[in-house]
Amino acid sequence: MTTADPVLASRPTIDPVRWPDLAASRAKVRRGVxxxxxxxxxxxxxxxxxxxxxxxxxxxxxxxxxxxxxxxxLVRPEAFYAAVGSKALIGFGESYMAGDWDSPDLAGLLEVFAAQMATLIPAPLQRLRAFYVARHPSTERNTTRNTRSNIARHYDLSNDLFASFLDDTLSYSSALFEAPAQRVASVSGETALVSPPPAAPTWADLRAAQERKIDRILDAARVGDGTRVLEIGSGWGELAIRAAARGATVLTVTLSSEQQELARERVAAAGYSDRVDVELLDYRAVQGEFDAVVSVEMIEAVGHQYWKDYFRTIDRVLAPGGSVAIQAITMPHDRMLVTRNTYTWINKYIFPGGFLPSTEALADVTREHTRLRLAERLSFGRHYAETLRLWDERYLGALDHVHRLGFDEVFDRMWHFYLQYSEAGFRSGYLDVQQLVFRREVTA
Structure with missing residues (x-):
């Protein structure tokens, strides 16, 4: 399905209470400078x-x-230019939500833009970036006070919403489809592999690919019988369940009350309540000692100001000889440096407080602030593009159910834009997803 399909309203009704910024921009179209x-x-x-x-x-x-x-x-060109003129890339996304523009191949269109992201704006204007781009609100900085509300704004939307487009594992992260890995150049002396694009996977392939992803990260962290595991970012419990099935004991922490509730139910149904503890807890407050620390696509929610705290916490709780395996969405290092203080459409509507690291940044922060060193990594960004494609197709097919949950036509377009925008980033190569293994530096 694409935005040309009639499932998405081309002229959504904008509720000014739910969408105040969109309603305001419709009321007064700017025609100035x-x-x-x-x-x-x-x-x-x-x-x-x-x-x-x-x-x-x-x-x-x-x-x-x-x-x-x-x-x-461009359905309403003047409204589109006004939105982009007043709010740049945030306005670009908002004008799609409002129906000012559309595309029968949204991901394909956005892929072209994403591939040229660094050069869309002329170089002289890019040097003035700090004067015209929006800055992160202080209320969304991931302090211990703010982080729970940032997480809740996304992950507490509705368990039923996420279940409407995820597979039965409820894995909200990239799957790893079956494809041979090839060695590539490293950034920090690590063993570096890349998995090429999978061959047109279908929905029937997704569950096995999610299980493959989880099993690989558990293998990388050396999780087995008797292993004490800390998982930072619980999701809806699938990784903890699969770790417990190996004989491990697991503490998994989340700041989403919705995730905690359903993860506990799923752990109990699997028969592992005696092995898995799901706690509503900030990662910085974790105590204890663990043989393995795993985290799947959670570092994106940490914020670059707190990467050192994240890895210091892991280093503090990791037992001697332990292993760390994380799955992280990454971006090119030069773009990360340029955009780290930019408030984006994704921040405003999808992931408040979020920011994507580069591989180099993660290698540097662990080297400078911890005893951890990047040892291995697998890159599989095109697998995420396919995962997102399958999610979006499923989501568009479930819109009647989504509406019964209380979400409206503007939300339909927002969520579709988010999934297609993300798919385009991975398909163009602007974004990547990697499994990274860290181990303690061995000293004489």
């Missing part, structure tokens, strides 16, 4: 891109005469 500048910059950018932009009778873009180019339809 910001809108004019956005129009000029956008048109200049798309001339260099293999996309076809349709604005009424006008056709723009480097792919204007290419019938295979991804299409962007």
């Amino acid at each position: 910001e809108s004019a500048v956005a129009r000029q910059l956008f048109r200049s950018a798309v001339r260099r891109l293999a996309v076809r932009v349709e604005a009424g009778d006008e056709v723009l873009g480097g792919g204007a005469h290419d019938p295979s180019a991804p299409v962007m339809r």
